[in-house]
Amino acid sequence: MTSMYTMQDPTTQFPRPPFPPQQQDAPGTIHTMDPAPDHGEASYIGTGRLPGRKALVTGADSGIGRAVAIAYAREGADVALSYLPQEQEQAEEVASLIEAEGRTAVLVPGDLQDEQTDIDVVAKTVEELGGIDILVINAGAMPTVDSIDEFETHTLDHVMKANIYPLFWLTKAASPHLPPGAAVITTSSEQGFTPSPSLAEYAVSKAGIANWTRALAQQLIGRGIRVNGVAPGPIWTPLQPAYVPNEKIEHFGEQTPMGRAGQPVELAPAFVFLASQESSYVVGETIAVTGGVPIH
Numbered sequence: 001m002t003s004m005y006t007m008q009d010p011t012t013q014f015p016r017p018p019f020p021p022q023q024q025d026a027p028g029t030i031h032t033m034d035p036a037p038d039h040g041e042a043s044y045i046g047t048g049r050l051p052g053r054k055a056l057v058t059g060a061d062s063g064i065g066r067a068v069a070i071a072y073a074r075e076g077a078d079v080a081l082s083y084l085p086q087e088q089e090q091a092e093e094v095a096s097l098i099e100a101e102g103r104t105a106v107l108v109p110g111d112l113q114d115e116q117t118d119i120d121v122v123a124k125t126v127e128e129l130g131g132i133d134i135l136v137i138n139a140g141a142m143p144t145v146d147s148i149d150e151f152e153t154h155t156l157d158h159v160m161k162a163n164i165y166p167l168f169w170l171t172k173a174a175s176p177h178l179p180p181g182a183a184v185i186t187t188s189s190e191q192g193f194t195p196s197p198s199l200a201e202y203a204v205s206k207a208g209i210a211n212w213t214r215a216l217a218q219q220l221i222g223r224g225i226r227v228n229g230v231a232p233g234p235i236w237t238p239l240q241p242a243y244v245p246n247e248k249i250e251h252f253g254e255q256t257p258m259g260r261a262g263q264p265v266e267l268a269p270a271f272v273f274l275a276s277q278e279s280s281y282v283v284g285e286t287i288a289v290t291g292g293v294p295i296h
C-alpha cells in the first residue's frame with residue numbers, strides 16, 4: 001500500500017490505464033472492480049480536523065462518498081450514511097470502519113429521488129446524531145446517451161431527480177438545524193464545465209450543481225453557513241463500469257494531463273478542507289480534483 005503522505009510522483013502513485021474490461025449494473029459494487037479502488041480504508045490518517053462534528057454524506061457506500069465518510073470519521077466526526085437500499089452491505093462496511101474509530105455511524109437508506117425520503121433522511125440524521133453540521137450532497141446518476149436522436153424524457157427526469165432536486169430538498173430540510181460554522185458541500189464534475197458529447201443530460205445537471213453552489217453560498221453565508229463544491233475528474237468508482245462502455249473503461253483517465261484515473265481517497269482531503277473551520281473564508285467555490293483538467 002502506497003502511503004498517501006509520502007512525497008512521490010503523483011502520476012505513478014495509483015494505477016494507470018489500461019484497465020481490464022468490466023461492466024456492472026447501476027448502482028454497482030466496489031468489490032468486483034479491478035483494480036480495487038482505494039477509499040482510504042488502510043491509508044487515510046486523520047489529524048483531528050473535524051472534532052465532534054455531525055455529518056450526513058449521500059452516496060456514502062461506495063466511491064467518493066465512501067472515502068469522504070471514512071475520512072470524516074478519522075477526523076473526529078460522527079457520520080450518517082445515505083445510500084440506495086440495494087447497497088446495504090457496502091454501507092454496513094463503512095459503518096464498521098466509522099465505529100472502529102470510536103465514532104457513531106447512522107444508516108439512512110432510501111432513494112433520494114423522492115422528496116419525503118430526503119426529508120426523512122435528514123430527520124433521522126438529526127435525531128440519531130443530535131444535530132447536523134456538515135451536509136455532503138454527493139449521490140448521483142450518470143446515464144450515457146450517444147445521440148440526441150436517442151434522447152428520452154425519462155432519462156432527463158431521472159438525472160434531475162437524482163442529481164438536482166436533492167440539493168434543494170436536503171438543504172431545505174437541514175437548514176433549520178445547521179448552526180453557524182456548518183458546511184454544505186456538493187459534488188459537481190469536470191463534466192459541468194467541459195462536457196463529453198455522450199453525457200449531455202448528466203453534464204447539464206453537473207453544471208447546475210456548480211451554479212446552485214454559488215447561489216446557495218450567497219444565501220446561506222448570512223447565517224454563517226458555507227456552501228462549496230468539489231468537481232472531480234475521472235475517478236475509479238462503480239459509477240464508471242455501471243455507465244461507461246468497455247472501450248472507454250480501458251482508457252479511463254488516460255486523457256487527463258496526469259495520464260491516469262483518480263482514486264476516491266484522493267478526493268477526501270478536499271471534502272475535509274471544505275467541511276473544516278480552516279476553510280472559513282472559502283465560500284461558493286468549486287474545487288477541481290481532476291488530474292489537471294482545467295474547469296474555470
Ligand code: NAD
Nearest residue numbers: 059062063064083084111112139140189232234235237239
Ligand atoms: P458511486 O457509484 O460510488 O457513488 C454514487 C452513489 O450515488 C451511489 O453509491 C448511490 O448510493 C448514490 N445514488 C445514486 N442514485 C441515488 C438515488 N436515486 N438515491 C440515493 N442515492 C443514490 O460513484 P462516485 O463516482 O463516487 O459518485 C459520487 C459523485 O461523484 C456523483 O455525484 C458523481 O456524479 C460524481 N462524480 C464522479 C466522477 C467519477 O469519475 N467517478 C467524476 C465526477 C463526478
Ligand code: MG
Nearest residue numbers: 027061062087
Ligand atoms: Mg454505491
